[in-house]
Amino acid sequence: MINQCSKKSFFSCFQQKWQHQTIRHFDLQDVFQMITNSKGKWQKAHLKLYKQFLCLNDKEQVDVSNYQISKVENKILGQGIRLQSIELSLEFYGTIDKWFEYLRLYCIQTNFTQKYQIQKLVGAGTYGKVYRIKNKIDQNIYAVKTFEKQLLNSFDDQEGLVKEIGIIRTLDHRGVIKLHEVYESEQFVFLVFEFLQNNSLYHTLERGVILGESQAYNIIKDLLETVLYIHEQGILHRDLKPDNILQRNDTQKYVIIDFGLADLYREDGQYLFKKCGTPGYCAPEILWNQNYDYKVDVYSLGVILYQMLTGLNPFYSKNYDDRVMLNKESKFDYGKVKVSYDALDLLQGMLNRNPQKRLSAKEALNHRYYLQQQKQSYHVPSISHLSDTLMNTGSQISSPRLESHFNFFEIGEFSSRYTSPLLSPKLSPRFDELDKEILNHHNIYSCHISNLKLPKQQINHEQFLENLMQKQKV
Structure with missing residues (x-):
């Protein structure tokens, strides 16, 4: 029998219902024995899976993102998968190992x-x-x-x-x-x-280390390729800074972390949190509360490149308000940058205060500086010291770490309204x-749906599943 529930999941408000949508391609499909109601009745069902969409036929499907998922056993049917939301619970039995590995990325486990x-x-x-x-x-x-x-x-x-x-x-x-x-x-x-x-790029630069032109531009090329991929998925990171850039273990490739301030691009600029980022690395249009696009991430990479070449953050100030104002004015002393003509032109293109004239990630990668480089794999020297740090702050915390003595566990006075939208002064004691x-804590968190009193509930999901199964038979 399907386990019904009494406790509401954190993700309950973000779970989807059945909807109509035509999907032409499926990642997985198989025949299972599926329990469709609380009485434990099962029927044969041909299930199909495309990303997070579970389909009972080619048109009826449900987005199972943030559904609770668990493996279950049935004395007759053997091993199966249970998916639960605030309003729906279903089980299917058969060869489920590949399906579980696939679904666990999109669903929520409890053990x-x-x-x-x-x-x-x-x-x-x-x-x-x-x-x-x-x-x-x-x-x-x-x-x-x-x-x-x-x-x-x-x-x-x-x-x-x-x-x-x-x-x-x-x-x-x-x-x-x-x-x-x-x-x-x-x-x-x-x-x-x-x-x-490995340590973050912040730890490489924290003592004012100056990198050579070749090394610095190779790092930025690596990051530009990643940022271009992120932008091609319709996503803005909005908090690129040395703290959020790490080297992957035993490689010279850099990895972008902490997507707590990321959002899907919108032409109207109406984001969940519009004014966000870390002063010292923000694009000026964010601080001026103007509409912005993907180029805010290119600007942040330009600031990082400037810092690698000079050993200085261009907007450094111990006073937070001064730092914000310097960042808003977006003025650079390029006399401190000792690089070739083409390299300087690329840097200035990434740091253009006018976003319409600023280079995109794709344009930066196609800049003549990179086109003129020999076609050979580059090597970025590994950071000389290692640590066990995944990331320097918790999720959605973007504390400006411009002072070399910044304490890793200190939040508070260095945090600001322009940092993470989830940042609050109520640091838990x-x-x-x-x-x-x-x-x-070893208690498995389960959700018992039947005891929840849902206002204005109009859908009988058990009956809905029964109807879908009958359609499939026809």
């Missing part, structure tokens, strides 16, 4: 402490912590970003986290950090990422207690 062992705290933010963890089954090392749900008490905060998860799910590129799966417990949301051991709570 984090059964699968992972927490090893070490590596970072803290306003809403939770970042840990190094070990998979108990395959012994592989990952990183997990935890969010304490009671601190995400506004709908905008919740929507921001769900949007971050949705965006990172869509990205599959060597230059973007890889999200493996998402879990939920009664108190926390867990995002399991690949573990990146319970952070020190969370490690123990997570480690000792």
